[in-house]
Amino acid sequence: GENVEQHPSTLSVQEGDSAVIKCTYSDSASNYFPWYKQELGKGPQLIIDIRSNVGEKKDQRIAVTLNKTAKHFSLHITETQPEDSAVYFCAAIRTGANNLFFGTGTRLTVIP
Amino acid sequence: DSGVTQTPKHLITATGQRVTLRCSPRSGDLSVYWYQQSLDQGLQFLIQYYNGEERAKGNILERFSAQQFPDLHSELNLSSLELGDSALYFCASSSAPGHNEQFFGPGTRLTVL
Numbered sequence: 001g002e003n004v005e006q007h008p009s010t011l012s013v014q015e016g017d018s019a020v021i022k023c024t025y026s027d028s029a030s031n032y033f034p035w036y037k038q039e040l041g042k043g044p045q046l047i048i049d050i051r052s053n054v055g056e057k058k059d060q061r062i063a064v065t066l067n068k069t070a071k072h073f074s075l076h077i078t079e080t081q082p083e084d085s086a087v088y089f090c091a092a093i094r095t096g097a098n099n100l101f102f103g104t105g106t107r108l109t110v111i112p
Numbered sequence: 113d114s115g116v117t118q119t120p121k122h123l124i125t126a127t128g129q130r131v132t133l134r135c136s137p138r139s140g141d142l143s144v145y146w147y148q149q150s151l152d153q154g155l156q157f158l159i160q161y162y163n164g165e166e167r168a169k170g171n172i173l174e175r176f177s178a179q180q181f182p183d184l185h186s187e188l189n190l191s192s193l194e195l196g197d198s199a200l201y202f203c204a205s206s207s208a209p210g211h212n213e214q215f216f217g218p219g220t221r222l223t224v225l
Contacts, residue, residue: 034213034214042219043118043216046214046215095212098160099145099170100212101157
């Protein structure tokens, strides 16, 4: 099955700086890579995703990049704000599979 | 708000007891997934249903069972509860198994004393 590794486990940045979270996956057939943000006491919220037919996707201050050859993908948050503080999870899945395989999460703290 | 609802929000019970967690998927979604989130295990996939039928099983214990009803809501039954079953239980839904976007509910926090 798929194995997703996520780094770092914790990340602290100053407000306004950028944050980068990286994930690697093992199954070369994986072709869908979502990122979830989980705030305290809430369920994971889908914030951005990317499919294997593109290398980068942006949505305002967040972007995701995918390197299929190296089997890794990254979440980039620019101009971080205190409300970006949360736990972020990456995940991977291939067409036809039934469940997402999640990374272990990154706790991002944005210091005002 | 993802459109996925879960009840109850919190549940406190004793070891050996049985509880039922309920999930209603987003309108129009046919597939329901259950996940367990504990501090040391991250998000673990338990089971998936599509249009009333079980589609996939993950790391679900034999003491746990689930079902999806004709109105597409789903219930997760946890029996003979142990202290280690204390966790957050999330339900997610998607439009179909081939559509990978999954939307999560707010979760049920289970505490077993």
